[in-house]
Each structure stands twice: as structure tokens, then as C-alpha cells.
Amino acid sequence: MSKAKKLESEVVESPDDIQIPAPDLAHTLIRPFEFLVNSRDNCHRNALVILNQSLTGIDVPRLWSNTELHVCADGGANQLYDYFEADTKSHSHLATEQTSEQASDLIRQQYIPQFIVGDLDSLRDDVRDYYERKGARIIPQYTQYSTDFSKAIATVRLYYYSEASRQVLVNDSIDTNNGLAEIIEKYEAGSKQEQTVRIYILSGIGGRFDQTIHSISQLYILNQSHPFLQHFFITTSDLIFLLKKGVNYVAYPSKTTFHSAQVPTCGLLPLGNSKVMISSHGLKYDVRNWESEMLGNVSSSNGISGVDGVVVEVSGPLVMNIEIEHGVEDSKL
Ligand SMILES: Nc1ncnc2c1ncn2[C@@H]1O[C@H](COP(=O)(O)OP(=O)(O)OP(=O)(O)O)[C@@H](O)[C@H]1O
Ligand SMILES: Cc1ncc(C[n+]2csc(CCO)c2C)c(N)n1
The missing domain is CATH 3.40.50.10240 (Thiamin pyrophosphokinase, catalytic domain)
Incomplete structure (x- = not known):
């Protein structure tokens, strides 16, 4: 490919708090912290x-x-x-x-x-x-x-x-x-x-390495075979889930729903077979046309700046982890 055709890649540092509107385009809505939001009919499916x-x-x-x-x-x-x-x-x-x-x-x-x-x-x-x-x-x-x-x-x-x-x-x-x-x-x-079913999984990550990797492998495989199942691995420090190919809007009531830090840590982890092109809006270190793979760029120690959501567009499935602090309460809930 000629140099002129290659999309320019960049990383831009954002303020700690930014308001990110939900995308206008078709997107996958992911509400990873729904299990922390008590409501009468919240448990359905x-x-x-x-x-x-x-x-x-x-x-x-x-x-x-x-x-x-x-x-x-x-x-x-x-x-x-x-x-x-x-x-x-x-x-x-x-x-x-x-x-x-x-x-x-x-x-x-x-x-x-x-x-x-x-x-x-x-x-x-x-x-x-x-x-x-x-x-x-x-x-x-x-x-x-x-x-x-x-x-x-x-x-x-x-x-x-x-x-x-x-x-x-x-x-x-x-x-x-x-x-x-x-x-x-x-x-x-x-x-x-x-129909979407949310599956929260406790104890699948951390501990034995073979079982941890099996859990991640299943995250990718089940996304291919059963796209309507949304899997969320919960550990004492993280929530781990898959972003789907296309535009993802990761939404939450507020950052205090899941962490007391102003900029909770997150990562974008290319643990599948292929390179993934990523563009984000709402991360502390936002990326644009950023190619990520295990033997290349990996966005670890990134952060959540979006006050009630972030947008991540990916060319293929990609694992995201968001730091979670159990026991933090959002008084606004
Ligand atoms: N140390 C660990 N780290 C990560 N996951 C674990 C660990 N131990 C158990 N698990 C998860 O819990 C499930 C049940 O584990 P259990 O110990 O009852 O059976 P196991 O014989 O170790 O697992 P399996 O039969 O699936 O190999 C496993 O399938 C695995 O997904
Ligand atoms: C190539 C291959 N590797 C490992 C196992 C072993 N194994 C995989 S799942 C499972 C069940 C555990 O409850 C066991 C023992 C196998 N069958 N085939």
C-alpha cells in the first residue's frame, strides 16, 4: 500500500473527565456494570x-x-x-x-x-x-x-x-x-x-493459567457462535468482556458506579487471532486508527475518561478490561 493511502495513526491524551455522546451510527451497546445497578426488573435474562x-x-x-x-x-x-x-x-x-x-x-x-x-x-x-x-x-x-x-x-x-x-x-x-x-x-x-442474555462469571480469570486462557478463548469462540450471549468475567480487580466488531458504546451511570478513582484503569487487549484496528473516544489515551496485536501495540494501563460512557470502534473482536472496586456505592443510583 502506498504511504498516502495508509490511515494516520495517533494517540491523544484526554482530560480526566469528558462527556461522550452515544454514537449516532449503529452500534453495540454494552452496559457492563448493570449487575451493580439495583432495579426491580434488572435481573431479567x-x-x-x-x-x-x-x-x-x-x-x-x-x-x-x-x-x-x-x-x-x-x-x-x-x-x-x-x-x-x-x-x-x-x-x-x-x-x-x-x-x-x-x-x-x-x-x-x-x-x-x-x-x-x-x-x-x-x-x-x-x-x-x-x-x-x-x-x-x-x-x-x-x-x-x-x-x-x-x-x-x-x-x-x-x-x-x-x-x-x-x-x-x-x-x-x-x-x-x-x-x-x-x-x-x-x-x-x-x-x-x-435474545440477549448477560452471563456474569465469577472465578474464571486468575488462578490457574490454563483455565484462565480457556476462559478467554471461550469469550472469543462464544461470541462467534452465540453473539447474543454477553459474557462478563468478574474478578476482585476487574471486569473483563469482549468488544464486538464495529462501533461499541460502553455505558454506565457514572464512573463512581464501579470505581472511586477519577480515571479508573482499563486495557484494550488483542487476545484473538488477528490484528485489530482501534479508534476510541473517551479514554485517557484515546487512539485513532491504531493497529493492535499481541506481538505489537497493546493498550494497557489506559484509563476511563468518559463520565458516563466511552466509544470504541474495532475492526474485529477485542478484549477490554475495566478496573472495578467492589463495594463502592454511587449515591445517585
Ligand atoms: N484456578 C482456577 N483458575 C481459573 N479458573 C478456575 C480455577 N479453578 C477452577 N476454575 C474454573 O472453575 C471450573 C470448575 O472447576 P473445578 O475445580 O470444579 O473443576 P476442574 O476439574 O478443576 O475443572 P475442569 O473439570 O473444567 O477441568 C473450571 O472449569 C474452571 O473454569
Ligand atoms: C487435547 C486434550 N487436552 C486436554 C484434555 C483434558 N481435558 C479437557 S476438558 C477436561 C475436563 C475437565 O473436567 C479434561 C480432562 C483433553 N480431553 N484433550
């Missing part, structure tokens, strides 16, 4: 998937109340169970007339997942018995050719595909090797899910 790492530092009750479907992947159920054990101290006022065990159980029984799925090599017997007694459906899937994470996502897909598929999930017998994948494949052979 929102799912929570709990994987197997400690939930310490996560506001599980808040996430729970803003989601309608709750699925644990195998040992994720142990983590949910233990979360309320650890939490007993903060509810010690309830323990006046009860043992602390009874007090933690009072809270725990308000958080019963609908499904626990996986090869069940990590699920403790006491936890399985407890949640089964309280009405959770345990779905063994013993195949060693997909992960417990994928099995949990298949559960969410089946739950939201149609009323009929939901009934299968709730009532029918499911082959214990790979039944879920086989059932969902049959349904989706007809037509794919077309």
Missing part, C-alpha cells in the same frame, strides 16, 4: 455462573439479586457454600440466640443455585447433599472433552433457549456423559438464540 475459586472480596448477594439464573460449575458450589461460612462474622448480630452455624445457614439458604453441573470431581459430598436437599438440580456431565465452565454455559444456553428446552433442563433425564451438549446442539440446529 441475567445469569450468574460460579466457578471454583474463592469468592472472598466479591459482593455475591448483590450479584445474586441482580441475576435470575444461578449456576455453579462443580466445585463452584463449594465456594458458594463456604462464602457464607466466612461471612458469619459480619452477621454475628444474628447469632445471639443461635449457634453461628445456624446463623450462617439462615443466610446460606437464601442463595440456592438452580443447577450444579460438571464432572463433579470437586463437589464435596456435604455441599452436594445440602444443595440437593434445598432443591438444586445436580447435573453430572462426566465427559473429559469439555470443561466444567463450558458445561455451565451450556446449562445457561438451554435455560434461555426456549420454554421447551428449559423444561428439559428442569425435568428430563439428561445423559450423564455429554447430554447437555447433545440436547442444546439439537435445539440450536433449528435456530440460534437471538
